Amino acid sequence: MAKITFIGAGSTVFAQNLLGDILSYPELADSEIHLYDIDAERLSTSEIVARKIADALKIKPTIVATTDRDRALDGADYAINMIQVGGYKPCTVTDFELPKKYGLRQTIADTLGIGGIMRGLRTIPVLVGMARDMERLCPDVLHLNYVNPMAMNCWALNRASPIRTVGLCHSVRGTAAQLARDIGVPVEEINYLAAGINHIAFYLKFERNGEDLYPLIRKVAQDGRVPEDNRVRYDLLQRFGHFVTESSEHFSEYVPWYIKRDRPEAIERLNIPLDEYIRRCEVNIAEWQQTQAEMEDPKTVIQAVRSNEYASEIIHSRETGISRVVYGNVINRGSITNLPADCCVEVPCLVDGNGVQPVTVGEIPMHLAALMQTSINVQRLTVEAALTGDRSHVYHAAMLDPHTAAELGPDQIWSLVDELIEAHGEWLPASLRHAA
Template sequence: MTTSTAPAVTFVGAGSVVFTQGLLSDLFAFPELRHARIALHDIDPERLATAEAAARQIAAAHGATPHITAHTDRRAALTGADFVINSVQVGMGEATRTDFEVPARFGVRQTIGDTLGIGGIFRGLRTFPLLRSLGADIAEICPDAWLLNYTNPMAMNVQYLAQATGLTRVVGLCHSVHWTMHGLAELVGVPYEDVTYRAAGVNHQAWVLEFRHGGTDLYPRLDALIERDPQLRRRTRVDMYRRLGYYPTETSEHSAEYVPWYLHHDSEIARLRLPIGAYLDIVAENVAEYESTRDALAAGRALEAEGTMEYAPQIIHSIVTGTPRTVYGNVPNRGLIGNLPSEGVVEVPCLVDGSGVRPTRNGPLPAQLAALNRTYLSTTDLVVRAALEDAPVRVRQAAMTDPATAAALPPERIWELCDAMVEAHGDRLQPGLRKPLGS
């Protein structure tokens, strides 16, 4: 879809101001995108005004002359959009605290709580109503737009979008593969630009299948480093790598939540230095960063917004200009990874150019990796089914299949926990899922 006209990019959830700043810095770093039409949408007027002021300052710093508008009306923001970037967090920090505090009363430990686990399940359930209405608006107002989703839980959200809205131009984006490979390259002492790699799996639980410098496999060098350094062996993802044979593409804090082996054991929490409730600190830091940005803009001070080379700006640039790139995207499987469920959402390399985003076929994963990914996708599928079927029992079944929740609680307590979460989240859930079922 190469075009000489300025692309129209709509930010849904633009009030995630710090993240929006990074994306805009990335966009305006491309000369071809400096005249883009930028529509910012958020339901919080103060955050929206802050995002707009930040966007104008970032544009000026890059010598860009975009057309920037701000909208509390989402449909107005979507009018004419070629690309829609979604970064909404339904319920914000209050809902996130609920996701941690209620399970903690039941003895369930979480570190991040945004992908799987009881926190991920209810984060998905409270996001689905927004995704359904957003999808309907896109289908009506800008049906040819690409929806680039950053909102977690990624696999649940993309599967729900595919099955509930019928949209086909949907890609879920996450920086975990990119930054994992940066970290590994630094660890083995090879410049990132000189490393070649291939990863595949599911979001936050994909696997580095190839890791090379020229024709040399870098895994033996990594093995030698781990053998010499006992502190490296105190990382969850390193522990998983040593036992499974392939390095996971998400941080130790995330990775510990998707398996039953770590968070239920005090000794493993101590050995691997797992920070229980870590995401609550991140929430507080995000609020502080937002307030600092807001106050700096009000005082007329310059922002220090740096580009992050996120995938969304790269995708937009490639589609607009025809420049070929490879990014990692989350898309419905449909045979891309042969030994994972077809309807599940997988994270694979995607080719991008003027024709759009094209996922690549990766063949089967090693059996041990596919076994873990299938469990992950089974829980995800039940959460999506709960919403599509309006079936509260599916929520409980999803929690029963979740590895970390099942390791911590017997079935009766899992159902009681789900009832407590339903009560705590109240009207954030679709009406049919608000019914308590008892134990």
């Protein structure tokens, strides 16, 4: 019987998806589920959800909800992490509002850009602290991380701790389904290979029975059938020749070309949703409040519907030995030969009873690797700052960030970093709060 611990289980809607995935496997139906969060109210709602899922599936797993992290982690076989350090308020709002003073606009701000840098700086020390607890309480655990900034977090964790960490993101699978709809081919008939770094991976192959489907994808643009929310990615396809795995709203802020304050017409033409994550957070908060009210009603019944997340598949494969391929964020170590060996890459991974085993992709197209390298530079400096406390690397990361550097000069970047560090205050390590 596997012990599966949810860290940040107060993320009720996401926890519900993963719980439904895991418990719907008969081989995992008797799992020991430990739900951990620092917010007792949210945790209580997630516990109700877990029990309703078990009732719907007519199974009897062990379900424990606790605000005691040691209890949750003690002896865990799997730890699924879904925390958000600093929350929507104050930290996410700060990451958007302060840059706006300088004319720097963002869409999501959780992966790269100045928002991604600050999110990494406040998240990495917390994750490393959790890894230290795992070393003490469950040294053989498989840590499945869903927390952004994905690449920075996984890079830092694998460098700072021997705990096995794999980062999981649904962008590869989700985008494949979107493309399948765009070209009118059933996704189950499509075979694809993607590789890169999280949110900047590209489909190197997109085929059906050996037939290259890229001509059909390009025809979507030629025929004027590009979905309104995908204009940036189709524009990039025309220029780079491959389709990127993360959404247009995400990708637009990873490069210097799309969000330009002196080109508002381009932002409108490409339908780039500035401040999108702020809106999503508000929607998520309202959704959680509705979920809480519904769950408190004893008459509410939950149906377990499978999501497209990888966590349950990894757990099931490791417990049963059934082989699967998933996409994981892991330390490179030669999987992509023309990216740094120590960076975090997103590649296919074979999963079976032996664990998660990254596939060797080899060399990817030179221009794709060059694009990824601009993000890897920022990731490396942010990880270094978070692990060593050297504040100078925060300035360097911000200056090398493609979108930030395209909009602001050195003095502005330096001043913005100072303001953000001061505003985040207690959410950052003390070493970073001292002026460089």
